[in-house]
Amino acid sequence: MSQEPFNPPVSPEGLPALEAVPLTPVSPRFAPYRVLGTMLFWMPLAVAVALLPVGPELPWPVRAALGGAVLLVGVGVAVLAAIEARRRAFGLRQEDVIYSSGLLVRRTTILPVCRIQHVETVSGPLERLFGLVRLTCFTAGGSSADLVMAGLRSETADRLRQHLLHRIREGSTADGPPTDDNP
Amino acid sequence: MNEHRLDHWQRLSPWAVVFLFVRGVVRFARENIPVLVGAGAGVAVIERIGMVEVVLAGSAAFLAALLLSLLYYRRFRFCFDGDVLLVQKGLFERTELKVSAGRVQHVSLEQPAYMRPFGVVRFSADTPGGVTAELELPGIPSSVAEALRRALSTPDAGAPETVTEQTDEAGPQRRELFRIRPGALTLHGLTSNSIYLVAALLAPVLQPLERLGRPYLENLEDAAWVERAGDAPVLVALAVLLTLLLVLMTAAVIVAWLRFYAFTLSRTGDRLVQSSGLFNRQEQELSGAKLQTVEWVQTALGRLLGLGYLVCRQYGGLPQAADHAGRNFLVPGLMQPRGGELVQEFWPGLALDAECSRVHRHYRRSVALRLVPILSLVTVVMAGLSGRVDVLYGLVAVPVLAWVLGHLRWRAVGWRTDGPYVVVRRGLLGRRTVTFPLINVQAVEVRQSWFQRRRGLATLLLTPASGPEAIPWIPVEQALALANVTLYQVEMRGADPAVD
Numbered sequence: 097m098s099q100e101p102f103n104p105p106v107s108p109e110g111l112p113a114l115e116a117v118p119l120t121p122v123s124p125r126f127a128p129y130r131v132l133g134t135m136l137f138w139m140p141l142a143v144a145v146a147l148l149p150v151g152p153e154l155p156w157p158v159r160a161a162l163g164g165a166v167l168l169v170g171v172g173v174a175v176l177a178a179i180e181a182r183r184r185a186f187g188l189r190q191e192d193v194i195y196s197s198g199l200l201v202r203r204t205t206i207l208p209v210c211r212i213q214h215v216e217t218v219s220g221p222l223e224r225l226f227g228l229v230r231l232t233c234f235t236a237g238g239s240s241a242d243l244v245m246a247g248l249r250s251e252t253a254d255r256l257r258q259h260l261l262h263r264i265r266e267g268s269t270a271d272g273p274p275t276d277d278n279p
Numbered sequence: 280m281n282e283h284r285l286d287h288w289q290r291l292s293p294w295a296v297v298f299l300f301v302r303g304v305v306r307f308a309r310e311n312i313p314v315l316v317g318a319g320a321g322v323a324v325i326e327r328i329g330m331v332e333v334v335l336a337g338s339a340a341f342l343a344a345l346l347l348s349l350l351y352y353r354r355f356r357f358c359f360d361g362d363v364l365l366v367q368k369g370l371f372e373r374t375e376l377k378v379s380a381g382r383v384q385h386v387s388l389e390q391p392a393y394m395r396p397f398g399v400v401r402f403s404a405d406t407p408g409g410v411t412a413e414l415e416l417p418g419i420p421s422s423v424a425e426a427l428r429r430a431l432s433t434p435d436a437g438a439p440e441t442v443t444e445q446t447d448e449a450g451p452q453r454r455e456l457f458r459i460r461p462g463a464l465t466l467h468g469l470t471s472n473s474i475y476l477v478a479a480l481l482a483p484v485l486q487p488l489e490r491l492g493r494p495y496l497e498n499l500e501d502a503a504w505v506e507r508a509g510d511a512p513v514l515v516a517l518a519v520l521l522t523l524l525l526v527l528m529t530a531a532v533i534v535a536w537l538r539f540y541a542f543t544l545s546r547t548g549d550r551l552v553q554s555s556g557l558f559n560r561q562e563q564e565l566s567g568a569k570l571q572t573v574e575w576v577q578t579a580l581g582r583l584l585g586l587g588y589l590v591c592r593q594y595g596g597l598p599q600a601a602d603h604a605g606r607n608f609l610v611p612g613l614m615q616p617r618g619g620e621l622v623q624e625f626w627p628g629l630a631l632d633a634e635c636s637r638v639h640r641h642y643r644r645s646v647a648l649r650l651v652p653i654l655s656l657v658t659v660v661m662a663g664l665s666g667r668v669d670v671l672y673g674l675v676a677v678p679v680l681a682w683v684l685g686h687l688r689w690r691a692v693g694w695r696t697d698g699p700y701v702v703v704r705r706g707l708l709g710r711r712t713v714t715f716p717l718i719n720v721q722a723v724e725v726r727q728s729w730f731q732r733r734r735g736l737a738t739l740l741l742t743p744a745s746g747p748e749a750i751p752w753i754p755v756e757q758a759l760a761l762a763n764v765t766l767y768q769v770e771m772r773g774a775d776p777a778v779d
Contacts, residue, residue, distance in 0.1 A: 111763040
């Protein structure tokens with residue numbers, strides 16, 4: 097036999113229910129961060145469309161209207177990004193980490209702690225401006241199985257990282273999850 | 280009796296220089312020749328520079344490649360210390376690789392035809408790490424390679440201090456699981472997807488061939504049989520198509536024979552070993568504990584003939600990569616019952632041919648709705664390129680075609696759990712049935728679009744270490760129940776024994 101599968105009798109009613117886990121929203125600063133990040137991409141694009149000679153010679157009002165249209169799309173995307181950011185949430189159970197994201201398509205990813213190989217925290221300049229950190233949990237399954245938790249406050253991310261590293265070291269020994277400091 | 284010591288630094292076989300040189304030349308030719316030949320630029324370059332200069336430049340490149348191969352050989356050394364294989368190499372940059380025996384999931388021995396008389400093989404081993412984390416010894420005596428393989432397969436046994444040409448240590452018995460027959464190999468060539476790969480490879484050659492043959496074709500214009508052929512263009516087109524198909528089929532069969540000639544699959548303890556190849560003999564070894572998924576694949580033609588093949592995927596495999604790529608382990612030319620028996624060798628107790636549950640019928644509509652804009656765009660682009668407005672009438676057929684494709688897709692997709700295993704099936708005309716134990720899952724994702732939320736449906740993604748497998752459009756209660764059971768199994772089992 098190449099691999100002995102783990103197959104104890106399981107009662108579906110007795111299992112810890114994923115849907116019953118209360119999730120904690122990410123930092124409220126994540127929404128303005130997403131708005132600013134989106135606008136920093138779209139505003140230069142709108143200015144470029146309005147000022148640069150693209151295609152045939154167009155009169156100024158037409159160019160300004162084109163730039164305005166691009167800006168309007170950017171504002172729309174930014175609003176959607178802000179709404180999506182407010183709906184992001186995470187949860188921590190004894191044996192796994194849960195992260196929920198998405199607006200039209202909601203994604204809830206669950207990563208068992210025993211599968212985490214190492215943990216990394218990253219923050220870009222804009223994220224540091226808002227005191228935010230991204231926490232990435234790496235698995236042996238490559239990028240498709242890694243979990244990226246964006247929008248965490250740096251204190252929360254640090255405590256979460258410490259907790260996960262402790263759990264990885266200790267295996268499956270009992271340890272209380274860190275409390276979240278989101279207001 | 281020839282004797283080697285593995286625990287001391289040693290060099291590659293001197294014949295490795297030949298292997299390194301040939302490989303370098305082949306790689307250079309593969310990367311550059313199609314560009315030159317395909318565009319006809321090679322001829323233009325030769326005409327502009329002159330044949331003598333081109334020959335001189337080629338000779339200089341030849342000597343440089345030989346010199347670099349010699350230098351690489353001189354700087355390459357390896358040893359097996361304790362249970363760690365150490366390799367030092369590098370031409371301009373020194374690299375030292377260390378691989379612990381317990382981490383190795385896959386060992387491959389490759390022997391090209393020109394290395395066979397010298398008894399030298401290419402040895403490679405990889406770990407569950409990154410996609411490119413491969414350790415390679417490009418040319419060592421086959422006895423040393425065998426000893427290294429044994430040492431890496433049984434890390435607890437430690438390194439054998441010496442290796443003799445004739446080793447007959449007591450160990451687990453080798454049991455043959457499958458040996459391919461010539462008929463099955465030919466059928467595998469015909470039914471596998473390599474026919475499309477051959478067509479894709481031949482495509483760049485067609486234009487230069489047409490250019491070369493043009494003077495001959497122009498001379499044929501006055502021939503009587505060409506004039507007669509002009510009277511029946513449909514017959515001629517059919518004959519050309521049939522000839523092309525026959526060429527492709529022959530090429531696909533040749534490819535299958537080259538790659539899978541004398542294919543055998545055997546088991547030694549927990550290790551699975553496959554060997555195959557006509558000119559380039561290859562032997563691959565895979566740890567059963569590190570096996571992630573086993574996939575039963577049937578192309579459309581294969582389904583008609585009841586023929587398919589198995590793909591065993593390991594850690595770090597590329598989900599979208601070709602079935603035979605990298606660390607994937609392909610068992611070709613299997614009739615359906617034999618495929619089921621072999622799947623039971625990997626996953627005891629799993630019935631491959633049991634009925635799968637269909638996903639919700641809304642999945643069909645979802646696929647069709649996604650296809651409509653794509654097919655419409657293709658039609659509009661075709662109309663634009665051909666300059667014919669009547670092509671746009673094809674837009675009327677787009678919804679029908681999208682619905683048919685959606686229906687075929689929906690019929691192909693299915694899933695079921697079978698004890699500790701999960702089975703996920705997908706396809707269009709062909710079928711790919713992925714099987715894996717729930718405990719192999721690394722991450723779980725429940726995905727719901729706006730429409731799925733309204734209908735109480737969800738898509739469940741289970742991700743073993745070989746890549747994600749999706750069960751689309753099932754009732755959300757079922758998705759959550761399977762997610763909960765999977766997480767329970769994984770978390771109760773604890774840390775992954777295959778990577779720890």
